[in-house]
Amino acid sequence: MEKQAMLIGIDVGGTFTDVIALVPANGQIVASFKVPSTPDDPAAAVIDALQRLAGIRSLQGATVCHGTTVGTNTLIQRKGARVGLLTTAGFTDIIELRRQDRPTLYHLAVRVSEPLVPHERRFGADERLDACGRVVQPLMGVDALLDQIRSSGADAFAISCLHAYANPTHEVRLAEALKQAFPGRFISVSHDVCPEFREYERTSTTVVNAYIGPAVQRYVRRLDEEAHRMGIRSLMVVKSNGGLTSPDNAQRYPVHLIESGPAAGMIATQAYARATRRPNLIAFDMGGTTAKAGVIHDFQPRITDEFRADRLEGGRDVGGYPIRSAVLDIVEVGAGGGSVAWIDPGGVPKVGPDSAGADPGPACYGRGGDLPTVTDAHAVIGTLTSETFAGTGIHFSRDAAVDAIERHIARPMGWPLARAAHAIIEIAVANMTEMVRLATVRRGYDPREFAILASGGAGPLHAALVGAEVGVREVLVPPQSGIFSALGAVLGEVRHDVSATLLTPLEALDPQAVADAFEGLATKAAGLLAAESADPANARQQRFADLRFVGQLFELRVPLGEVGDPMPSVATIEARFRTAYRGAFGFDLAGSRVELVNVHLVASLPLKMQGERLFEPAVAVPDGAAPRQCPYMDRDGHVQPVALYHAQGCAGQSLQGPALIDHSGSTIWVPQGTIARVQVDGSVVFRLSAGRKHGLE
Missing domain, CATH: 3.30.1490 (Dna Ligase; domain 1)
Known part of the structure; x- marks a missing residue:
């Protein structure tokens, strides 16, 4: 009998690229794994992952659903196109004037994001419409305008004329003139990208679309061509609203992909909420570079129509770039496993937002990294072991982690090694706790009415710590938690x-x-x-x-x-x-x-896949294997044994904390005095007691 074509989810993170392949008819998982990301060429990791899958099962007729960070990284790293902005004469500085508000009202040394288009590449068109779309000044002088543009060096264009949402006639004429004068260049037009009033937000959205457009276009085209060469039927890209779209539409509206990766994790959380009949969940995803939090309320994710991309610079709010686009409401901070610990000029230890990323990565990865990270802190105290990284190509080295924390944190602070490692983790937890409060309390939700669902490579390791701080009573770790965003990619529509x-x-x-x-x-x-x-x-x-x-x-x-x-x-x-x-x-x-x-x-x-099938109870038999005892170092430097279980061999069992559970590409920390239940569907559930300390003690 011919095998059914696979449905493949791929999520590219800052440190790892996550992959899951399954059969849509019954939800059977064919393969799931991580490969190191390739930041200099993100497509390389995706292509490598597909080639590895091809060695397991034929890719013929498969559908690939892909969450990408290419647009985000292009914006953050300022590697976008040299955009030329065409707008109504007299309004060329709107992207610099903004709304005259400040990111932090009373900050005396406030900084704001630099405009993506410098003054010399902003061009005023001789035209004017009123708010109803009536022509006040017909469009004139287009040829002279094109002559100015030719000498500007612009290689992509954004067109945003005053009141074009009410009448796009002038924008259409300008776009046609640019296409003839500059064939093949990326052109972003406001009445197509964001046909809504509010000139600054509409212009900003149009400019960001043009700025990241060529990079996203090259990336998506390359992947689409490689996928078809391998026999894959279709490539679909995750959008910021949690939906999926074709390569053609993705290239037309790159600005809709800015929150592509985080959105996939929210869709997986929604599917889990429906399957387990839990209406209120806090999605907590901690990967290698960032941590993210969002809310599922009454089985639905919160969607907003405006967000600000690249809002933080060195941990400071600089305003970012407003984007008018449907996007799942997700709060993100630079607190991932690879977040670097450092000491500020005042002698205060900090964690993030800088990350060691995939290359060289944390010191314990053995790839030449020598800066201490959150992952290194866990390697030092024993909550991460070499087993966690089996099959990832990483050669785990606790000694390298010890050296990095000793040199950069412990000795400069005059602290013992154990105190320095625990401090790094506690600072990261404090940052993520504030993130969860922003996603809940600041939105009018009481965290005590929610359970926290942990995903990502590092989420389950910190979920109990963060959950206890914000007051939730239940911690959930779903099946495939380490590659949850990749799973969410195949669950979208x-x-x-x-x-x-x-x-x-x-x-x-x-x-x-x-x-x-x-x-x-x-x-x-x-x-x-x-x-x-x-x-x-x-x-x-x-x-x-x-x-x-x-x-x-x-x-x-x-x-x-x-x-x-x-x-x-x-x-x-x-x-x-x-x-x-x-x-x-x-x-x-x-x-x-x-x-x-x-x-x-x-x-x-x-699409073909219904999320409920992936979370249906399955028949599982415990293997009866005894847990391995791992040395664990508490804050005072005392070493004690802690049991390390493998979730797949403990289905249906209750495990007493403190304990570690190796679980589908991630590690779960079960606090002292807590009992974790390993469900037959592969998820792990435990409740946090009010008033009890749930730290790494």
């Missing part, structure tokens, strides 16, 4: 969020104008779906509207039903908005008028 501004008071709303706006969005969505490998006939299209009280600056989104359903009446739309407003803020502004701001359409297509 094709999804496109399209929007348009339709600013009007609700009482003056023209039903035909609303119908026309949604018809335009449906046409755009149909074009995007036509570029996907899945059958667009199965698409689901949902309508939404952004509303606010007149005079307010921010909106709330309300559902308007699916395309094909009758449009709700104006009274129903207003009632839904007021209900949502009371739910969000606890009161209603009864005498205030409501206005419509934007309309949205979400088009989605299901």
Whole structure:
């Protein structure tokens, strides 16, 4: 009988590239492993992983779902294109003027992110539209404008004219002129990338799309060509909204991929929540370079329409670059296993945001790294052993970790080795605890009503420590926790969020104008779906509207039903908005008028894989093997034995802490006095007792 084509998930992290391959019909996992990432050429690790898979099972007809950090890294490392910005004359400095706000209001030495387009590559077009899209000044002098651009050295272009969301005519003409004058160059146009009002945010989104566009385009094209050469049927890329998209659409809207990798982990968390009937989960993912936290509330991830990319510089908020795009709400800090420990000029030890990355990596990797990291601290105290890195190509060396911490932290601080190692871990935990509070308390959620689900190579090792600090009572480590984002990549669905501004008071709303706006969005969505490998006939299209009280600056989104359903009446739309407003803020502004701001359409297509199948209970028999005793060093330097279990041999068993559990590419720390239950589906669950200390003691 012919084998069914595989569904392959690949997530590229700063240290490792994670891979999982499974059979979509029954969820059978064919292979799962990690390979070292190749930061200088990220595609190389992906291609190597696919070649390794090909040695296990044929890739013919397979589908690859890929979470990528190429766009993010291009932006952070400032290795993007030399962008030329074309906008309305008199508005060329909008990306520098911003909104005249400051990242930290009272900071006397405030720094803000440098504009991605310098002043000499900003060009003003002789044209003007009013807020309704009526032509005030026709577009003129295009040839003279092109002459200026030719001498600028620009190799990609962003076009963002004033009020183009209401009438794209001038932007269309400018784009056509650029295509003829500069064939093959990447062109990003605001009415296509972000057709919404708010000039700064729309321009910023368009510029970021152009800045990372050529790099993402080269990367995706190369992977797509290599994949087809190997017999793979289709490559799909994870978007910031958690959905999947084709290579063609990914190259058209690179800005939609900025949060590609973190989004996949949230989708896996949502699938686990549904399968285990846990409506409220905190997704806690700690990898080699960063830690991330997001919330699943009532089985749904929180989605926002604006975020700021590259917001932190050296741990300081510098504002970043606003991007108007549907994105899963995820908080991220530079606190991964590879985060470097250092001492600031005031003699205070710090951890992160700099990371040792994949090359050279932590000192204990034996690749020439000599700076102390969080991973090295665990190697020193014994909570990481060589078994953790089996099959990864890493030659584990505790001695190298001891040397790095001694030289850079312990001796300069006058501390014993054990105190220095534990301090590194405690500082990293404090950073991640604040991150989780930002994702929960700052969003109006009580962490005590949630369980924390740990994933990533280092997440399960720190989940109990972070969970105890924020007050959660239950820690969950799912199956395949070490490659959870790769798993999430195959659990997504094709999804496109399209929007348009339709600013009007609700009482003056023209039903035909609303119908026309949604018809335009449906046409755009149909074009995007036509570029996907899945059958667009199965698409689901949902309508939404952004509303606010007149005079307010921010909106709330309300559902308007699916395309094909009758449009709700104006009274129903207003009632839904007021209900949502009371739910969000606890009161209603009864005498205030409501206005419509934007309309949205979400088009989605299901894929082959249903996440619930991966988390179904399975028949598992414990192997009865005795745990290995590992030497563990406490904060005072005392060494005691701690049991190290292998999860696959302990299904159905309860394990008494303190203990370590080797679990699908990660290590779980079970605190003293805690009992961990290894479930038959491969997950590990334990509860944290209120008032009990759950540190590495």
